[in-house]
Amino acid sequence: MIAASIGLVMKRLSLTLALSALAYGPVQGETIARQWNEENLAAIRIAFPDPPVHARNLFHVSVAMYDAWAAYDEMAVGYVHREAASPENGMSLEDARREAVSHAAYRVLTSRYVDNRHPKTPSSAGTTAQLSFDALMGDLGYDIANETVTGDSPAAVGNRVAEAVLDFAASDGSREANGYNDPSYSPVNDPLIFKNTSSISMTDPNRWQPLAFDFRVTQNGIIADSVQTFVGSHWGGVRPFALHRENDESLLYLDPGTPPLLGGEDEDEFIENNIEVIRFSSWLDPDAGTIIDCSPGSIGNNTLGENDGTGHSINPVTQAPYAVNSVNLADFGRVVAEFWADGPDSETPPGHWNSLANAVVDHPDFEPRFGGTGPLLDDLEWDVKMYFALNAAVHDVAVAVWGCKRHYDYVRPVCSIRYLGYNNLFPEVPGLIETITEESSAPGERHEHLDYYIGRTAIYAWGGETGDPENEYAGSEWMLAQMWIPYQRDTFVTPAFAGYTSGHSGFSRAAAEVLTAMTGSPFFPGGLATHTVPAGSLEFEAGPSQDVTLEWATYYDAADQAGLSRLYGGIHVAADDGPGRLIGAACGQDVWQLANQYYDGSILDKAVGVELAFDEEGQPVLNWNQERGLFYQVFESNDLGSFTAVDAASRAGEDAASLQLSIEDRKFYQVRQLAD
Numbered sequence: 200m201i202a203a204s205i206g207l208v209m210k211r212l213s214l215t216l217a218l219s220a221l222a223y224g225p226v227q228g229e230t231i232a233r234q235w236n237e238e239n240l241a242a243i244r245i246a247f248p249d250p251p252v253h254a255r256n257l258f259h260v261s262v263a264m265y266d267a268w269a270a271y272d273e274m275a276v277g278y279v280h281r282e283a284a285s286p287e288n289g290m291s292l293e294d295a296r297r298e299a300v301s302h303a304a305y306r307v308l309t310s311r312y313v314d315n316r317h318p319k320t321p322s323s324a325g326t327t328a329q330l331s332f333d334a335l336m337g338d339l340g341y342d343i344a345n346e347t348v349t350g351d352s353p354a355a356v357g358n359r360v361a362e363a364v365l366d367f368a369a370s371d372g373s374r375e376a377n378g379y380n381d382p383s384y385s386p387v388n389d390p391l392i393f394k395n396t397s398s399i400s401m402t403d404p405n406r407w408q409p410l411a412f413d414f415r416v417t418q419n420g421i422i423a424d425s426v427q428t429f430v431g432s433h434w435g436g437v438r439p440f441a442l443h444r445e446n447d448e449s450l451l452y453l454d455p456g457t458p459p460l461l462g463g464e465d466e467d468e469f470i471e472n473n474i475e476v477i478r479f480s481s482w483l484d485p486d487a488g489t490i491i492d493c494s495p496g497s498i499g500n501n502t503l504g505e506n507d508g509t510g511h512s513i514n515p516v517t518q519a520p521y522a523v524n525s526v527n528l529a530d531f532g533r534v535v536a537e538f539w540a541d542g543p544d545s546e547t548p549p550g551h552w553n554s555l556a557n558a559v560v561d562h563p564d565f566e567p568r569f570g571g572t573g574p575l576l577d578d579l580e581w582d583v584k585m586y587f588a589l590n591a592a593v594h595d596v597a598v599a600v601w602g603c604k605r606h607y608d609y610v611r612p613v614c615s616i617r618y619l620g621y622n623n624l625f626p627e628v629p630g631l632i633e634t635i636t637e638e639s640s641a642p643g644e645r646h647e648h649l650d651y652y653i654g655r656t657a658i659y660a661w662g663g664e665t666g667d668p669e670n671e672y673a674g675s676e677w678m679l680a681q682m683w684i685p686y687q688r689d690t691f692v693t694p695a696f697a698g699y700t701s702g703h704s705g706f707s708r709a710a711a712e713v714l715t716a717m718t719g720s721p722f723f724p725g726g727l728a729t730h731t732v733p734a735g736s737l738e739f740e741a742g743p744s745q746d747v748t749l750e751w752a753t754y755y756d757a758a759d760q761a762g763l764s765r766l767y768g769g770i771h772v773a774a775d776d777g778p779g780r781l782i783g784a785a786c787g788q789d790v791w792q793l794a795n796q797y798y799d800g801s802i803l804d805k806a807v808g809v810e811l812a813f814d815e816e817g818q819p820v821l822n823w824n825q826e827r828g829l830f831y832q833v834f835e836s837n838d839l840g841s842f843t844a845v846d847a848a849s850r851a852g853e854d855a856a857s858l859q860l861s862i863e864d865r866k867f868y869q870v871r872q873l874a875d
Contacts, residue, residue: 260586441792821857
């Protein structure tokens with residue numbers, strides 16, 4: 200008889216709320232965790248902008264800081280490293296934590312941005328990052344040469360934490376040791392030569408097509424390969440934090456279903472989605488003079504995954520209506536596209552939401568109360584817990600969303616719009632999409648400059664980057680559809696990975712879920728956050744024509760605007776945006792629920808689900824569920840009197856594990872979760 204029983208056992212960017220201005224330099228009184236988070240953001244801004252990699256880096260640095268802090272807490276449980284540490288030699292608890300957190304963060308940051316930096320990150324960026332990390336350690340009075348993992352000193356605790364985090368991450372499927380490459384992926388479409396608008400060819404117009412340039416530059420100014428390579432095509436297989444799936448590794452963690460396809464039953468939706476992007480593009484002409492109200496009283500408060508909101512009736516903090524915020528629609532669209540793209544010194548969307556979270560903490564009305572209730576928390580406790588949950592959420596989004604990107608391999612608008620236009624597959628939309636005729640191209644008519652292309656499809660859209668973007672703007676104009684360009688720099692155009700689903704939408708919604716849960720309110724402190732873009736400060740072209748102030752009542756409103764910004768920027772269609780928000784919501788909520796079990800220590804009380812099954816040959820197999828990062832060990836007994844270990848304790852890397860047994864053993868088994 201076989202039985203199973205359960206055993207328990209560079210520059211720092213600070214976004215100041217009301218987010219009214221971008222200010223450089225540290226905020227007075229910031230915690231040690233905040234200082235290392237700012238170092239992480241500064242390193243991202245000069246590294247190759249790989250969103251999944253940076254989401255992972257932010258998460259692992261946050262794990263290191265949280266685990267080092269938790270070592271000195273009686274209740275909290277570390278995610279990867281657990282020990283009960285005490286300050287030594289009369290050192291205060293605060294000083295011990297500062298030193299342990301610093302050594303842990305320093306080692307992980309150095310590993311990621313210097314020793315094993317992204318292969319597409321210039322060596323000069325690694326040098327700059329190292330100098331900055333070293334300088335902060337020096338300012339804090341800590342010895343960067345102290346790499347000991349032995350003893351009870353805070354430095355040893357921090358170094359042990361870093362060692363555990365890096366060891367655990369080494370087998371997470373990211374292929375960090377191989378430069379994050381993915382030899383298993385090849386695009387089905389040959390590259391689109393971006394400057395060649397005379398002929399558009401795609402083997403499968405529903406699938407991603409890389410772009411080929413004479414000269415390609417990332418958003419933060421790094422020279423990239425002339426032909427795009429799918430960034431993060433294997434990321435769906437990277438170990439997440441809270442995501443779970445069945446044993447079938449081919450399944451997506453969160454599957455939004457097949458997007459609309461050209462040639463499919465939902466072809467009309469596919470075409471309409473691309474028409475909508477053209478319409479957004481056509482709105483980027485300041486001379487049109489269209490004025491909208493972009494206040495929280497008019498926009499936002501959407502249903503999850505939709506853009507159906509009509510705003511908020513009042514500010515719940517002031518109990519007053521939100522003031523009207525009138526702005527030129529073209530200015531609004533261009534500002535939104537550039538702000539949420541994170542500007543020329545991109546910290547990528549995961550980093551952007553760290554900046555926004557930091558700004559929340561900096562607001563004078565902010566109080567560090569867990570869930571908005573209870574006692575005031577120590578500032579460091581708030582920060583380490585906020586970064587842990589926030590960056591676990593964006594890391595899980597990267598895994599879930601990039602899994603979809605690889606699985607569905609969906610086309611980007613720059614390719615689909617050109618393809619539809621070249622093949623005359625768009626319907627007539629007067630004033631937006633029209634067939635060029637002899638009449639429409641006659642002298643003085645709207646298509647006069649396109650008279651060579653009678654019978655082809657013309658669209659009315661943003662005209663592309665000008666020869667003098669600092670002083671000129673393109674406005675909107677009639678052009679061949681096969682020449683369309685998103686509202687981006689012509690050396691960047693669109694990200695180097697598939698469209699479905701939107702990373703911006705997922706990252707942003709997940710972060711909004713965490714901030715809402717942690718602060719106890721969906722509303723920003725004071726019920727309003729703003730960011731003002733001065734007139735003439737756009738990067739892609741001249742503008743805006745006047746100061747534009749973006750406003751959000753809730754974290755969800757800001758997240759939705761981040762998703763919508765990709766339509767203004769011509770990066771995504773609506774089918775990418777909505778499902779991305781849904782994935783983000785699921786990730787954020789699940790992460791918050793699990794993170795709290797580490798905060799209050801209840802993760803160690805979680806029962807191990809044990810199941811006895813039989814393989815194809817009729818032999819018994821012991822299966823059990825486990826939490827990644829915790830330690831498990833199998834024990835056996837002949838009589839339930841005493842149990843002995845069957846194997847060595849091992850840290851869980853996957854959701855489930857198994858042990859092959861023999862039908863002749865006739866023993867009792869336990870699977871124990873160990874305290875460390």
